[in-house]
Amino acid sequence: MTNELSRKISPITVNEERIAGRLNQLAQYGINDHGGIDRSLGSRADMDARAWLKDLWKREVAADVSTDPAANLWAEREGSEPLKPIVLGSHHDAVANGGKYDGAVGVLLATEVVQALKESGYAHRHPLKIVSFSAEEPNPYNISTLGSRLITGALDSKQVSEAIHLQTGEKLSETLKKLGGDVTKISEHLLNSEDMGVFLECHIEQGRNLIDHGISLAVVSTITGIYREEVTIYGEANHAGTTMMKNRHDALLAGAELSLAVEKIVVALKRRDTVGTVGHFAVSPNSANIIPGEVHLIIEVRTSDGHVLNEILHQMNQKCAEIENKRQVHIKRKVILNQKAVPMDPLVRKTLQQSIKECNETYLDLPSMAGHDSVHMVPIARTGMLFVPSIGGKSHCPEEETKIEDIVKAGNVLIRTVMALDKELD
Amino acid sequence: MTNELSRKISPITVNEERIAGRLNQLAQYGINDHGGIDRSLGSRADMDARAWLKDLWKREVAADVSTDPAANLWAEREGSEPLKPIVLGSHHDAVANGGKYDGAVGVLLATEVVQALKESGYAHRHPLKIVSFSAEEPNPYNISTLGSRLITGALDSKQVSEAIHLQTGEKLSETLKKLGGDVTKISEHLLNSEDMGVFLECHIEQGRNLIDHGISLAVVSTITGIYREEVTIYGEANHAGTTMMKNRHDALLAGAELSLAVEKIVVALKRRDTVGTVGHFAVSPNSANIIPGEVHLIIEVRTSDGHVLNEILHQMNQKCAEIENKRQVHIKRKVILNQKAVPMDPLVRKTLQQSIKECNETYLDLPSMAGHDSVHMVPIARTGMLFVPSIGGKSHCPEEETKIEDIVKAGNVLIRTVMALDKELD
Structure with missing residues (x-):
């Protein structure tokens, strides 16, 4: 047999x-x-x-x-x-x-x-x-x-x-x-x-x-490919009482908008092979009575399609420019991983x-x-x-x-x- | 003289x-x-x-x-x-x-x-x-x-x-x-x-x-009166790759929405005697490849009018309920200062x-x-x-x-x- x-x-x-x-x-x-x-x-x-x-x-x-x-x-x-x-x-x-x-x-x-x-x-x-x-x-x-x-x-x-x-x-x-x-x-x-x-x-x-x-x-x-970038947002730390809302350059709020934008961009793609996450988010000086002057965060995007990653990055670029303009903050970005x-x-x-x-x-x-x-x-x-x-x-x-x-x-x-x-x- | x-x-x-x-x-x-x-x-x-x-x-x-x-x-x-x-x-x-x-x-x-x-x-x-x-x-x-x-x-x-x-x-x-x-x-x-x-x-x-x-x-x-509350948002920490967007309970994004809501509510009041700030914001586990499971933040509101504070808190209550419902997270709030x-x-x-x-x-x-x-x-x-x-x-x-x-x-x-x-x- x-x-x-x-x-x-x-x-x-x-x-x-x-x-x-x-x-x-x-x-x-x-x-x-x-x-x-x-x-x-x-x-x-x-x-x-x-x-x-x-x-x-x-x-x-x-x-x-x-x-x-x-x-x-x-x-x-x-x-x-x-x-x-x-x-x-x-x-x-x-x-x-x-x-x-x-x-x-x-x-x-x-x-x-x-x-x-x-x-x-x-x-x-x-x-x-x-x-x-x-x-x-x-x-x-x-x-x-x-x-x-x-x-x-x-x-x-x-x-x-x-x-x-x-x-x-x-x-x-x-x-x-x-x-x-x-x-x-x-x-x-x-x-x-x-x-x-x-x-x-x-x-x-x-x-x-x-x-x-x-x-x-x-x-x-x-x-999946894994893309990660480190983002530092430079705003202006200031007194949380005496600084009127219109005079603020709040790095935390800029980071909040960016994090929500990552979610929105990825969700709109409706793809099973694509996710985006802000897992790390650190605020400075991180004190209840001081407007956050700096935020450090890491954006991770995973997708099996490099074109999709490019589209996401394109939209993120636009969003960053929009946030920089609106809040008068500076956003510094650095790619730390781009595994295909x-x-x-x-x-x-x-x-x-x-x-x-x-x-x-x-x-x-x-x-x-x-x-x-x-x-x-x-x-x-x-x-x-x-x-x-x-x-x-x-x-x-x-x-x-x-x-x-x-x-x-x-x-x-x-x-x-x-x-x-x-x-x-x- | x-x-x-x-x-x-x-x-x-x-x-x-x-x-x-x-x-x-x-x-x-x-x-x-x-x-x-x-x-x-x-x-x-x-x-x-x-x-x-x-x-x-x-x-x-x-x-x-x-x-x-x-x-x-x-x-x-x-x-x-x-x-x-x-x-x-x-x-x-x-x-x-x-x-x-x-x-x-x-x-x-x-x-x-x-x-x-x-x-x-x-x-x-x-x-x-x-x-x-x-x-x-x-x-x-x-x-x-x-x-x-x-x-x-x-x-x-x-x-x-x-x-x-x-x-x-x-x-x-x-x-x-x-x-x-x-x-x-x-x-x-x-x-x-x-x-x-x-x-x-x-x-x-x-x-x-x-x-x-x-x-x-x-x-x-x-x-000014100073009001502070400690907020803990309980979401679900999970794998940032394998957890599809629709299955997430991201505490960071919930905290981002809440922080932006505080700004929006206070700005809409257009008062010179009222400001609102999230100065402290801490994420756990705070790792690039893990969906944030927990966020701890402090909301501070300063105003010279107690009625204005009540109106802000009323709107914040609604926003928290909305976020809890939308993201299926739990938001725990604790007043830590309420100085008139x-x-x-x-x-x-x-x-x-x-x-x-x-x-x-x-x-x-x-x-x-x-x-x-x-x-x-x-x-x-x-x-x-x-x-x-x-x-x-x-x-x-x-x-x-x-x-x-x-x-x-x-x-x-x-x-x-x-x-x-x-x-x-x-």
Whole structure:
């Protein structure tokens, strides 16, 4: 009986109980009193999670477990042919007081997929790899997607050498060493297109699209571009009693108008792939009886379409000029991030969509509005992402949750996708 | 020749050179590198200014110089009859990086008026006193108009006992002791209506009314009421990428709308005696990639009319309900200050106006939009205030300035006012 035949008779599937058990086990590393997870890079919880993962992989999946210079964890099963590996994975770290599913779902589903394929006796042509990247989330070193960027050369290793833990002052280079990495050896071990044929990441959506549509799976079309600018508004600090309304140059009110304008401009576009936020807003001197003289704020725009970003910036320029004129304030703007949107690989998307149909499931095509490690695999590998629903759209909090049946569906889709790509790609 | 007669022939006037010289001398205590004055309660500059003032008074004005339990400084010249004193004064402290005129003008003009009257040989019936109050300005102990409130019983001495210097941790009670005060003796030395018949304060306007009208003097009608409320807006912190615009409960945008509404409501009233300000505005978590979940802000409204305040609050209530409904946020409000407007004494106002006319000057009737020590003299004495122009409307900054000729005009008006009240009041 060929593999193809056996698959038709009784498809290889993931083991629900095993996934659920492992999600709970991993969640024990860093669980706090609020029911949230504290598992930032280099923490006790991170170290324990890493030991547990490597042990799990060695016992259940593959003898070949390793740590690269960026402290990313790898497990490998050899293929029958000398082809580029098919890699599955995500990250095992968490934001402060984060949830049990962000990253963990991707790593444990990668583990389960490879284990299920192994147990089924399926003879894959390509090597299969599992990866868990270091420090994907915002962390006390202030460098996110650290592992995926570092190992693909997208992050300057000088920046890493200079970074220190905001609370403890520990050097990031020392932290990486403690975890089995070595920042001085990055350049010799950079991943390139020979090291990875495909990268597949399953992740929680972190939004409400799937949950609101009652659909279990989404195939990611694009990972959003992220644009950020720092805005400083210079008004005039003055006595809040003796300065008549008409004589004021209130920086706070100018900032309020600008923040509301960002919302208005973005909402008017009515696009599912575009959002705009003022998340940081600081007032000076910030005293009840002094008219605010200065405001510092950060505008963030995320969109999968560069033309849309340009249109938003055009409207923002007009609004800034209008506010400057009306309030006689000066608005200084500085772009601090302009990360372009990244499309997912068409073949991988098509294979994911096909696999979902074979499982008799429906799906949405969604842009990812959050950044992911996958962004940094795009330059070297055919990359695709699968989303599972976030209950209530919540993430990065103790309430973060995804139903186990949705994770199981994603696992079965990933098995079919790996098998299809294993067959199709050379 | 009676006093009355000599006055008609050659009026008693202040000495411009002496006032200018003393303003410069006092400004040496606490002058900083920006040209501003740092002279907060208990500082080296405060102590030096106090020693200089007391010495000046002893040498030039009156042998009877004293410090009360609130560390307010007093000089007294006896009158020819057993009447309640006529008191002139202000304060000698300054805000951080403040100016040379706020408070200083009132203290030095009081000094000059009493000295000029003494030198002229004018025989006043009432005792004449000069006072320089402690810590009128916002200061590191977070208690302003400290001296005037403490010595009139308007400030709980327990609050004073508990206050500490925000930077050094020094106890306020110890600071007052260092300056010759004693908080434990306040209750025995409270000022009452027997201790003060009249209180006159000359102060810089700190606004633009006089300067914009090209007029040198204003007679204060009312000292503004000050209303403050603390507002906390509870929205929902969420991922700034994955949370679509329609699913947001952005506390910052709610706070922006509320701040702009305060401005709009107050501007629509078109009143010279009413202003509204959001001076304090703090966002949480205040991170570029997180939708603001909470905003804390303080709304301040100043008006001389309680009905106007009620109308503003009525409109603010409606706006808050509208914002809560539109953005599905919760707005919690708490009144933290509701100081009623205080009218100046009609007889003192009339006498000031009459004296200005006799000097062939014009004046404005203005509400004071800033609080002053005078507020706390109202319950015990006939109280009046005279304003001199602030160039550019600026105060509480190194650029704060008033032309010496305007100060001289105010001094001559005060001399006439003291003489008229001395004659009229029993």
